[in-house]
Structures are given as C-alpha cells and as structure tokens.
Amino acid sequence: MIIAYEGGGYQGWQIQADGGVSIQGEIEKALMTVLQEPVSVIGSGRTDAGVHAEGQVAHFITTKPPTLRKLQFSLNSLLPPDIRILRIGEVDPAFHAQYSALSKIYRYRLDFSQVLSPFKRRYVWHLPYLRSTEPMKKAAPLFLGTHDFTSFANEAHRGVAAKDPVRTLLRLDLLEEKEEMALEFEADGFLYKMVRNIVGTLVECALGKREVDDIPALFAAKDRKLAGSAAPPQGLTLVEVHYP
Amino acid sequence: MIIAYEGGGYQGWQIQADGGVSIQGEIEKALMTVLQEPVSVIGSGRTDAGVHAEGQVAHFITTKPPTLRKLQFSLNSLLPPDIRILRIGEVDPAFHAQYSALSKIYRYRLDFSQVLSPFKRRYVWHLPYLRSTEPMKKAAPLFLGTHDFTSFANEAHRGVAAKDPVRTLLRLDLLEEKEEMALEFEADGFLYKMVRNIVGTLVECALGKREVDDIPALFAAKDRKLAGSAAPPQGLTLVEVHYP
Numbered sequence: 104m105i106i107a108y109e110g111g112g113y114q115g116w117q118i119q120a121d122g123g124v125s126i127q128g129e130i131e132k133a134l135m136t137v138l139q140e141p142v143s144v145i146g147s148g149r150t151d152a153g154v155h156a157e158g159q160v161a162h163f164i165t166t167k168p169p170t171l172r173k174l175q176f177s178l179n180s181l182l183p184p185d186i187r188i189l190r191i192g193e194v195d196p197a198f199h200a201q202y203s204a205l206s207k208i209y210r211y212r213l214d215f216s217q218v219l220s221p222f223k224r225r226y227v228w229h230l231p232y233l234r235s236t237e238p239m240k241k242a243a244p245l246f247l248g249t250h251d252f253t254s255f256a257n258e259a260h261r262g263v264a265a266k267d268p269v270r271t272l273l274r275l276d277l278l279e280e281k282e283e284m285a286l287e288f289e290a291d292g293f294l295y296k297m298v299r300n301i302v303g304t305l306v307e308c309a310l311g312k313r314e315v316d317d318i319p320a321l322f323a324a325k326d327r328k329l330a331g332s333a334a335p336p337q338g339l340t341l342v343e344v345h346y347p
Numbered sequence: 348m349i350i351a352y353e354g355g356g357y358q359g360w361q362i363q364a365d366g367g368v369s370i371q372g373e374i375e376k377a378l379m380t381v382l383q384e385p386v387s388v389i390g391s392g393r394t395d396a397g398v399h400a401e402g403q404v405a406h407f408i409t410t411k412p413p414t415l416r417k418l419q420f421s422l423n424s425l426l427p428p429d430i431r432i433l434r435i436g437e438v439d440p441a442f443h444a445q446y447s448a449l450s451k452i453y454r455y456r457l458d459f460s461q462v463l464s465p466f467k468r469r470y471v472w473h474l475p476y477l478r479s480t481e482p483m484k485k486a487a488p489l490f491l492g493t494h495d496f497t498s499f500a501n502e503a504h505r506g507v508a509a510k511d512p513v514r515t516l517l518r519l520d521l522l523e524e525k526e527e528m529a530l531e532f533e534a535d536g537f538l539y540k541m542v543r544n545i546v547g548t549l550v551e552c553a554l555g556k557r558e559v560d561d562i563p564a565l566f567a568a569k570d571r572k573l574a575g576s577a578a579p580p581q582g583l584t585l586v587e588v589h590y591p
Binding site: 109155157184186187188189220224 | 401419431462465
C-alpha cells in the first residue's frame with residue numbers, strides 16, 4: 104500500500120502501547136473490518152507524532168486476498184479522511200516494506216514570512232526572524248555522504264540507541280521559493296529524529312547560534328547533546344520510499 | 348486590515364446571535380483587548396461557515412490610534428492561528444470596507460482525483476465521478492455580464508431577499524491543472540451563496556444532470572428552487588477585494 108496522511112491528529116505511525124491514536128492502528132482496524140481477520144501492517148519505518156506522509160509504504164499478509172480495487176475503496180471508506188490509501192497492489196512474498204527499501208526521501212519545510220498564512224500553519228516551521236539562509240547552504244554539503252550520525256540521532260522510544268548509526272545521505276537539496284525553503288533529504292535510511300535534528304542544527308547556523316565550521320567536530324564527538332534541538336514535527340513529510 | 352482565515356472552525360465572518368464562533372467576533376475581541384475600548388469591525392462582506400479568505404478586507408474606527416506595526420503584532424498574538432492580520436494601515440475616513448469596494452474575487456476549487464489527498468480535503472469539493480469538464484466550460488460564459496441573479500441567490504440569513512438582485516460578473520475563469528479545477532469569479536458584488544449556487548449548477552451540467560442550454564431559462568425564471576444545489580463551503584475562498 105502507498106499511504107498519505109496528515110499527521111497532526113496522530114501519535115505517529117506506530118501503534119502506541121498507551122492506546123494513543125496511531126496511523127498503523129487505524130489501518131489495522133480498517134483491515135480487520137474488511138478482511139474479518141487480524142492483520143499486522145508493516146510500514147517502511149515509523150514517523151513521529153505530527154509528521155506527515157505523501158508516500159508511506161506498508162505491507163501485510165492476508166489469507167483472504169480480496170479484489171484490490173474493492174479493498175482500497177472499502178479501506179478509504181472506513182479510514183478517517185486524513186489517512187488515504189493512494190494505491191494498493193500485490194507484491195512478491197519476499198517484499199518487506201522496511202527491509203526491502205533502498206532509500207527514503209523526506210522533505211522539511213521552513214517559512215520565513217513575517218505573518219504565517221493560516222493555510223500553511225500545519226505544514227511548516229515558521230521562522231520570521233531568520234535573516235539569511237546562506238549559512239544553511241554552506242553547512243548542508245557537510246552532511247552529505249556516509250557518516251556516523253550518532254550526534255544527530257535521538258535514542259529510540261525505549262531508550263535504545265541504533266545498533267549501527269552509520270547512514271549515507273545521498274542528497275540534501277535546499278529549494279528556495281519566495282519566503283519558503285524546502286529541504287529534501289534522501290538517504291539509505293534515517294536514524295530516529297535524524298532529519299529534524301539536522302534541520303534544527305542548520306537553522307541554528309542561520310540564526311547565528313552555531314558556526315558552520317563546528318559541524319565536523321559535531322560528527323566526531325558522537326554526542327547527541329552537542330547538536331541542535333529537533334525541528335518541530337509539522338514541517339516534516341515522508342515523501343517517497345524507493346525499492347529495487 | 349487585510350485578513351486571511353481558514354474558515355473550517357467558524358460559523359462564518361459575521362458575529363452570531365447564538366454566540367457561535369465568528370471571525371468578526373474573534374477580531375473584535377482581540378481589538379478590545381489591545382485598544383481597551385469596544386470596536387466594531389466592518390468587513391467587505393460576509394463569508395459563510397466553512398468558507399476561507401486569503402484577502403478579506405475590514406475597517407474599524409478607534410479613538411486610540413496605536414502604532415500600526417505594534418497593533419498588527421498584538422492582534423496576531425491574540426488571535427487563533429487560523430486567523431491572521433496580513434496587513435494593517437490607516438485609511439481615509441471616507442473609506443468603507445463594504446461600500447467602497449469596486450469588485451471582489453472568489454475562487455472555488457474542485458478536485459477530480461480518485462482518492463482525495465488528505466492535504467487538500469479542507470479546501471476542495473471532491474468529485475471523483477466527473478467524466479468531463481467540457482459542459483462547465485460551455486456553460487461558464489452564460490453567467491458573464493450583467494444579470495438578475497435571483498435564481499442563483501439564497502435568501503439572506505433572516506429570510507430577506509436582496510433588494511437589487513442585479514450583479515455584473517466581470518470574469519469567470521476555469522483554470523484546469525492535472526486533476527483540479529479552480530473557478531475564479533470576479534464581480535461588482537455577489538448575492539448570498541451566489542458563487543456556490545453557480546458552481547453547483549455548473550457541476551450538475553458536468554454530471555449530465557442538467558443541460559447547458561437550459562441556463563438562459565434559469566435566469567429568466569428568477570426562481571432559486573430551479574437552479575443547482577449550493578456547492579459545499581470548504582471549496583470557496585474570498586481571494587481579493589478591489590478598491591478605487
């Protein structure tokens with residue numbers, strides 16, 4: 104399934120132990136109603152509370168293969184309108200939404216306008232006091248390539264750090280248009296809160312709170328406490344997941 | 348003041364007798380807090396419950412003229428984030444937001460995609476079953492120019508029809524892009540629900556429920572019951588008000 108959702112009303116992708124409303128949980132509930140059997144939905148990865156998706160990918164296994172068109176229609180009828188199944192198809196049994204992924208693309212949107220449009224408020228980080236984006240443009244290339252991203256990764260939900268904190272950032276484009284900037288990240292994988300921590304660090308450079316030249320030392324220190332605060336969730340969207 | 352708002356959370360522009368939440372009411376409340384005197388805010392016109400604005404215009408009179416920049420900042424701090432004062436300025440005492448207006452521009456958005464993006468659901472009328480927009484394009488020019496729009500006007504809130512139902516539609520552009528259409532209306536004034544009733548009638552033409560050729564007779568009948576149902580409010584936005 105390819106899934107789009109507006110994350111503002113959810114505790115994130117993953118089913119919550121405390122019963123909080125999750126996207127995964129809503130989809131499993133709808134599948135249970137349609138297929139009349141319990142189904143586990145495996146996503147390409149978690150997205151946090153408040154984070155959006157244009158192209159989350161998830162798979163599930165069912166003993167009752169239904170007509171795909173009808174299944175998509177039924178799921179969209181049952182799901183709340185802020186979660187939509189954009190496409191649904193059969194895949195090879197070897198396909199795994201998380202482990203088969205080659206790369207993922209995330210977009211983070213900043214807005215520099217003096218007064219934030221009410222139509223953008225759910226989708227951007229509003230930074231009316233940013234004077235220049237030049238330090239961000241200078242800093243961005245330092246994140247490209249293969250690095251140990253420990254300094255830019257929070258511990259996962261249960262206080263467990265990633266076993267392998269090395270990731271390859273394939274692309275980081277800073278696209279400016281009028282009073283907005285979209286930062287597009289493509290990597291072979293992302294550590295927990297990695298995009299938001301990098302954006303937070305880039306914004307601190309632009310605000311003059313941090314020197315671009317100090318970034319290599321940040322990587323070397325492998326200490327999350329030294330990098331910038333995480334950027335707020337509503338600016339972040341999982342755009343696309345690539346598979347072989 | 349030039350004001351933008353997302354109308355989904357409001358009973359419309361105008362203060363409600365039943366105490367429902369209105370945009371005018373929220374702005375008057377904020378002005379009262381800042382200016383410490385009761386202030387009446389006069390808009391260019393009403394917008395209905397659920398209708399949005401990118402450029403509503405309103406004026407007010409105060410005995411305590413504050414610094415404009417500071418006033419704008421204070422109002423935006425007090426107002427909910429779905430209402431924003433985009434600009435504020437001093438005007439000639441002869442200026443009246445409603446009576447000085449030369450023309451207004453409204454936009455209505457239709458979406459023809461099979462599955463509606465969660466990011467568009469607050470701003471469009473979703474019509475996945477529309478096969479062709481050709482009848483709409485054929486019908487649109489019939490609305491242009493000066494007409495008695497009685498058949499396309501609801502009675503105002505208190506059961507009162509407009510005294511003069513003649514309006515001049517200066518422009519009606521149908522802008523198609525991918526699976527969307529934006530209908531832009533410019534007129535010297537609009538009767539109550541006029542845009543939504545015209546859009547509803549155009550869509551009935553596209554759905555094959557009504558013949559384009561019957562539209563001149565609709566105008567001639569001067570009977571609201573004969574034209575199409577009003578299109579839903581969330582597709583409509585007051586874009587701009589023009590003054591001399």
